[in-house]
Amino acid sequence: MSSEQQHPDFQQEIQHLDFTKKYIDVVIKTAESSKDQFQENMKEAFHDIDWLESSMSYLSLLTNARFFEMSRDELKNLKIARKKPYFARLDLLREGLEEKESLYIGKTSLYSRENQEQIIVDWRSPVANLYYEGRLGEVHYESYEESYNGYLSLKRQFMIENGQLEEIRDIDLTTTDELLQESLAKSSSNRLTEIISTIQEEQNRIIRADLNRPIIVQGAAGSGKTTIALHRISYFIYQYKENFAPEQLMILAPSRLFIDYISEALPELGVERVRQTTLQDYIQACIGQKLTIQEDNKLVRLLENADSDETKLTAWASSIKGSPVFQLILSNYIATIYKSFYPSKDFTVDKFRLFSHKKFIQLFKDDYNYLPLYRRLDKLKAVLQNDLAKKKKNIIKKIEIYYDERIERALYRGNDPEKRRQYVSDALDKKALRLAEIKKAIRNAVPAYMRQFPKKTLIQYYQNLFSDPSDLCKWAEGQLTEKEAVALCQYNTALKSKKLFEREDLALMLYLQVHLFGIPKELKAKNIVIDEAQDYSFMELLSLKKALDTDMFTLVGDLAQGIHSYRGLSSWDRVMKEIFPRATYTELQKSYRTTVEIMEKANELLRLLPYSFPEVEPVVRHGESPKFIKRKNGKALVTQIENQVARLKKEDYKTIAVIGKTMKDCRLLYDLFKEHSHEPVKLLEEQEKIPKDEMVIVPSFLAKGLEFDAVMIICLEETFSRESELDIKLLYVSMTRPLHRLFFYGTQKEDFII
Numbered sequence: 001m002s003s004e005q006q007h008p009d010f011q012q013e014i015q016h017l018d019f020t021k022k023y024i025d026v027v028i029k030t031a032e033s034s035k036d037q038f039q040e041n042m043k044e045a046f047h048d049i050d051w052l053e054s055s056m057s058y059l060s061l062l063t064n065a066r067f068f069e070m071s072r073d074e075l076k077n078l079k080i081a082r083k084k085p086y087f088a089r090l091d092l093l094r095e096g097l098e099e100k101e102s103l104y105i106g107k108t109s110l111y112s113r114e115n116q117e118q119i120i121v122d123w124r125s126p127v128a129n130l131y132y133e134g135r136l137g138e139v140h141y142e143s144y145e146e147s148y149n150g151y152l153s154l155k156r157q158f159m160i161e162n163g164q165l166e167e168i169r170d171i172d173l174t175t176t177d178e179l180l181q182e183s184l185a186k187s188s189s190n191r192l193t194e195i196i197s198t199i200q201e202e203q204n205r206i207i208r209a210d211l212n213r214p215i216i217v218q219g220a221a222g223s224g225k226t227t228i229a230l231h232r233i234s235y236f237i238y239q240y241k242e243n244f245a246p247e248q249l250m251i252l253a254p255s256r257l258f259i260d261y262i263s264e265a266l267p268e269l270g271v272e273r274v275r276q277t278t279l280q281d282y283i284q285a286c287i288g289q290k291l292t293i294q295e296d297n298k299l300v301r302l303l304e305n306a307d308s309d310e311t312k313l314t315a316w317a318s319s320i321k322g323s324p325v326f327q328l329i330l331s332n333y334i335a336t337i338y339k340s341f342y343p344s345k346d347f348t349v350d351k352f353r354l355f356s357h358k359k360f361i362q363l364f365k366d367d368y369n370y371l372p373l374y375r376r377l378d379k380l381k382a383v384l385q386n387d388l389a390k391k392k393k394n395i396i397k398k399i400e401i402y403y404d405e406r407i408e409r410a411l412y413r414g415n416d417p418e419k420r421r422q423y424v425s426d427a428l429d430k431k432a433l434r435l436a437e438i439k440k441a442i443r444n445a446v447p448a449y450m451r452q453f454p455k456k457t458l459i460q461y462y463q464n465l466f467s468d469p470s471d472l473c474k475w476a477e478g479q480l481t482e483k484e485a486v487a488l489c490q491y492n493t494a495l496k497s498k499k500l501f502e503r504e505d506l507a508l509m510l511y512l513q514v515h516l517f518g519i520p521k522e523l524k525a526k527n528i529v530i531d532e533a534q535d536y537s538f539m540e541l542l543s544l545k546k547a548l549d550t551d552m553f554t555l556v557g558d559l560a561q562g563i564h565s566y567r568g569l570s571s572w573d574r575v576m577k578e579i580f581p582r583a584t585y586t587e588l589q590k591s592y593r594t595t596v597e598i599m600e601k602a603n604e605l606l607r608l609l610p611y612s613f614p615e616v617e618p619v620v621r622h623g624e625s626p627k628f629i630k631r632k633n634g635k636a637l638v639t640q641i642e643n644q645v646a647r648l649k650k651e652d653y654k655t656i657a658v659i660g661k662t663m664k665d666c667r668l669l670y671d672l673f674k675e676h677s678h679e680p681v682k683l684l685e686e687q688e689k690i691p692k693d694e695m696v697i698v699p700s701f702l703a704k705g706l707e708f709d710a711v712m713i714i715c716l717e718e719t720f721s722r723e724s725e726l727d728i729k730l731l732y733v734s735m736t737r738p739l740h741r742l743f744f745y746g747t748q749k750e751d752f753i754i
C-alpha cells in the first residue's frame with residue numbers, strides 16, 4: 001500500500017518515528033562511550049588492587065561493575081527497540097491538565113535526558129494498561145495505589161518492520177482487532193514469541209493480576225497460557241525490579257525440550273535470567289543428589305500395555321504416591337521420627353547434671369519448631385556447647401575445692417610425717433587424675449550426648465517409609481488397606497533393590513527433605529511459574545510449596561490435556577482448597593492457535609471425555625478443514641508424506657510435524673524415512689532441541705505445549721480408541737498443535753475416533 005492510501009497522519013508519524021530512532025541512536029552512543037569509560041575504570045581498579053587491604057579499590061570495582069551491568073542491559077534493550085521502538089499510541093488528556101499527551105507504547109521505556117519526558121512508555125507501566133483495557137472516552141487507571149482519571153481520544157496501532165513504518169491503524173469500538181488476526185495468520189517459527197501488541201483483555205487481566213497472590217489458570221489448548229505466564233514474569237520483573245532479581249524467579253517446565261521451546265521468548269521479554277528447570281532437576285538440586293530415575297515411561301506402558309497387571313499396579317502406585325493420603329502418611333511418619341529424637345537422659349558431665357532432657361525436648365519441640373529436624377539438632381548442640389562453656393569452670397572449681405580440702409585435711413592427719421606426706425601426695429595425684437578425667441569428660445560431653453541421635457540420610461529415611469506395611473497402614477489412619485500397604489511396600493522395595501527411583505518418589509522425598517534437613521537458601525525462588533500444571537500431582541504441588549516456603553505460584557494448565565492424569569490432577573478444587581487457598585482462579589476458553597475448522601473437530605473429542613469441559617472458542621480465523629488421507633505403506637508412505645510436506649512448504653508453511661500416538665509408531669516411521677528418504681527429518685525425544693528447518697516426528701505426549709504450522713497425525717500400528725480416555729486426550733493434544741493445517745494419515749477414518 002502506498003503512503004497516499006494510508007492514514008492522514010502517516011507522514012507525521014514517520015517523522016515521529018525518525019525522531020525516536022535518532023534519539024535512541026544518541027542514547028546508544030552515549031551508553032557505548034560510557035561503557036568504554038566504565039571499562040577504563042574497571043581496569044584501573046584491577047590494576048592497583050590489593051585484595052586484602054585496599055577495600056576501596058574493591059568497592060570501586062564493584063560499583064563500576066554494577067553500573068556497567070546496568071548500562072549493558074539498557075543498551076541491549078535499546079538496540080532491540082531500535083527496530084521497533086513502539087507499537088501503539090494513546091492520546092490521553094489527564095484530569096486536571098490542559099493538554100493531551102501522546103504516549104507511545106513499546107517494549108522498553110525511554111526517557112528524554114533533558115526533561116525526563118517519556119519518549120517511549122513501557123508496555124508494563126500502569127498507564128499502558130489503557131491500551132489493553134481502556135475503551136475510547138472516559139478512562140481510569142491506577143498507578144502505585146493512586147487512582148487517575150482521564151479522557152482517551154485515540155488508540156493507534158503501528159506496523160513497524162526493521163525500523164520502517166508500514167501502516168498505522170486507529171482502533172475504536174467498531175474495529176475488530178485486525179492486528180491480532182494478522183499476527184495469528186503468520187506462520188510459526190517453532191518458538192514462542194512475545195505478543196505484547198496483541199494481548200487480549202482477558203489475557204491482560206491474568207498478566208497483571210495481583211502479584212501478591214497465587215493464580216490458577218485453566219485455559220483451553222492454544223489460549224495462550226504459556227505465553228501469558230511468560231509475560232506475567234516479565235511484568236513481575238518490571239514491577240518489582242527494586243525488590244527482586246530475575247534469578248529469584250523460577251519456571252518449571254514439563255521437559256528440557258519444552259524449555260528449549262520457550263527459551264527464545266524469554267530474552268525478548270527481558271527475563272532470560274529467570275531460572276528455568278524441570279521438576280525432576282529442581283528436586284534433585286534441593287536434595288543434593290543425582291538419583292537414577294526410572295525412565296518416565298508409565299504413559300508409554302499405559303498406552304502399549306494397558307491391561308497388564310503390572311501396568312495397572314504401576315499406575316495405581318503413581319496415583320497413590322501423588323495423592324493427599326501421602327500428606328497424612330508423611331506427617332505421621334515425620335512425627336514418629338521427631339519423637340525418636342526426644343532424649344530420655346539428661347545432659348551430664350561426669351556426675352554433674354547440666355541440662356535436663358525435658359528442657360531439651362521443649363526447645364526441640366517448641367522453640368525451634370520453625371527449623372527442620374537436623375537444623376534443630378545443630379542449634380541444640382550449640383546450646384549445649386554454650387551451656388557447658390559457661391558451667392565448666394564451675395565444675396572444675398568444685399573438684400579442685402573438693403581435693404584441696406582433702407589435701408588440707410591430710411596435712412594435719414596423724415603424727416607420722418612420712419605417712420602424712422604419703423596422704424598429701426596421694427591426694428594430689430587423685431586430684432590431677434580426676435581433673436584430667438573431668439576435662440576429658442567435658443571435651444567429650446556434647447559429642448557423646450549428640451551420638452544418641454540417629455544420623456540417617458534422606459534416602460534411608462525414605463526407604464524406611466516403605467519397610468513395614470503395618471507402619472504404613474498406621475500412618476495412613478485407615479485410608480490405606482493392609483493389602484494396599486503391602487503392595488506399595490513391595491513395589492518400592494523392588495525399586496530399591498534396583499537402586500531406582502521414579503518421578504513420583506521425588507515429591508515425597510522433597511517433603512521429607514524440607515522437614516528433616518531443609519532446602520538450601522539459594523534454591524528458594526520467590527515466585528514460581530508452573531506450565532502444564534495439570535500434570536502435577538497434589539503431593540508435587542504441596543511439596544513445592546513447602547520447599548519454597550511461599551504460595552506465590554502461577555499455575556497454568558488444561559485438565560482436558562491431562563494425559564498424565566494417573567498421577568496428575570482431575571480437578572483444581574483440592575489444590576485450591578488445600579494448597580493455595582489464597583489463589584484466584586481464571587478460565588480461558590478462547591483459542592488463538594488453531595483455525596475454526598480445526599478447533600471444531602477437536603471440540604468433538606472434548607464431548608467424549610467423562611467430564612464436562614466447556615467447548616473451546618477459536619478466535620475467528622478460517623482455514624482448510626482437517627483432512628483424512630488413506631495412507632500407503634513402506635516407501636510409498638514416505639513419498640506420500642514427502643509430497644505433502646513439499647506442497648505445504650510451497651504454501652509457505654515453515655514448521656511441520658508428524659505426530660504419532662506412541663514413540664513406537666514414531667520410531668517405525670522414522671526408520672522408514674531413514675531408509676527411503678534423503679530429506680532431513682528429526683525424531684524428537686525428551687532431551688532434544690527442536691530443529692528450526694527440519695520436519696519433525698514427535699509422539700503425541702511430547703507434542704504437548706508445542707505448536708506447528710501444519711500437523712500430520714499418523715496411525716501405523718497404533719490407533720486411537722474412543723473407549724480410552726487417555727487416547728481421546730492424546731488425540732486432542734495432537735489435534736490442537738497446528739496453527740493452520742491438519743491431516744490424518746491412516747488406513748481408516750475410525751482410527752482417529754471422529
Ligand SMILES: Nc1ncnc2c1ncn2[C@@H]1O[C@H](COP(=O)(O)OP(=O)(O)OP(=O)(O)O)[C@@H](O)[C@H]1O
Pocket residue numbers: 180183184192193195198199200203219220221222223224225226227228558561592593704705706707736
Ligand atoms: N493475544 C495474542 N496475540 C497473538 N497471538 C497469541 C495471543 N495469545 C496467544 N497467541 C498465540 O497462540 C498460540 C498458543 O499460545 P500458547 O502456546 O501460549 O497457548 P497454550 O494455552 O499454552 O497452549 P497449549 O495448552 O496447547 O500448550 C501461540 O502461537 C501464541 O503466540
